Amino acid sequence: MIQFKNVNQLYGGTQILWDLNLDIQPGSCTCIMGRNGVGKTTLLKCLMGLLPIKSGEILYDGDPIQAKSAEWRAHNGIGFVPQGRDIFPLLTVEENLQVGLPCRKQKTKQIPEKIFELFPVLKDMLNRRGGDLSGGQQQQLAIGRALVIDPKVLILDEPNEGIQPNVVRQIGDVITRLNREENLTVILVEQKLGFARKVGQDFRLMEKGKVVAANKMSELSDDLIKQHLAV
Ligand SMILES: Nc1ncnc2c1ncn2[C@@H]1O[C@H](COP(=O)(O)OP(=O)(O)OP(=O)(O)O)[C@@H](O)[C@H]1O
Numbered sequence: 592m593i594q595f596k597n598v599n600q601l602y603g604g605t606q607i608l609w610d611l612n613l614d615i616q617p618g619s620c621t622c623i624m625g626r627n628g629v630g631k632t633t634l635l636k637c638l639m640g641l642l643p644i645k646s647g648e649i650l651y652d653g654d655p656i657q658a659k660s661a662e663w664r665a666h667n668g669i670g671f672v673p674q675g676r677d678i679f680p681l682l683t684v685e686e687n688l689q690v691g692l693p694c695r696k697q698k699t700k701q702i703p704e705k706i707f708e709l710f711p712v713l714k715d716m717l718n719r720r721g722g723d724l725s726g727g728q729q730q731q732l733a734i735g736r737a738l739v740i741d742p743k744v745l746i747l748d749e750p751n752e753g754i755q756p757n758v759v760r761q762i763g764d765v766i767t768r769l770n771r772e773e774n775l776t777v778i779l780v781e782q783k784l785g786f787a788r789k790v791g792q793d794f795r796l797m798e799k800g801k802v803v804a805a806n807k808m809s810e811l812s813d814d815l816i817k818q819h820l821a822v
């Protein structure tokens with residue numbers, strides 16, 4: 592469904608992604624893992640069109656999209672929950688969710704009821720300002736906002752950073768439900784090994800701007816963890 596072919600990316604003169612190759616299967620839940628600074632967020636931003644690549648190809652359902660804008664990618668079903676959530680603090684919960692409505696292709700321009708079913712707290716807080724929500728509630732809002740576009744693939748960058756365990760569990764359950772029951776393809780950058788193992792079906796391990804190991808989550812061995820994850 593998504594392929595990176597020999598992707599190179601630079602910030603100014605500093606190269607971060609080096610001939611990166613990546614393959615994401617439709618309907619999978621794939622965790623991108625690796626130590627701090629290996630380029631996980633950079634990879635996701637390149638996929639979303641928020642950062643240009645210098646060379647290589649990014650394929651989406653077989654078509655190159657590296658020249659397409661971030662708006663095009665959202666319109667065509669790539670949903671993104673950025674690190675740090677990036678919700679609009681002065682807009683209400685409802686207004687935050689409405690931001691995604693123009694991207695709903697040929698569908699009613701209404702917030703789908705399913706989002707409130709997944710995250711009931713958002714319904715209770717519709718008129719509350721985003722900035723007044725707790726960290727966990729903001730994360731639920733950020734995921735809800737990405738779901739408004741009815742994505743084919745949902746990309747999440749460390750959704751559990753700084754969030755209390757019960758909300759982490761809830762977010763894990765929602766991701767699993769969307770993936771297993773609705774066949775939504777999920778790409779997740781995740782540092783917490785326990786969460787990655789529980790939610791992910793596949794892993795991609797990164798080291799210095801490259802994918803160095805790729806397999807089913809059940810094959811993530813202690814050796815690989817020691818080599819590429821342990822600090
Ligand atoms: N806007 C930027 N300008 C210059 N360098 C950057 C920029 N953003 C990130 N970098 C550098 O790129 C490298 C990769 O960063 P990136 O955030 O992609 O890594 P990461 O694997 O997601 O790390 P983390 O787990 O800490 O979030 C780091 O060395 C970082 O300092």
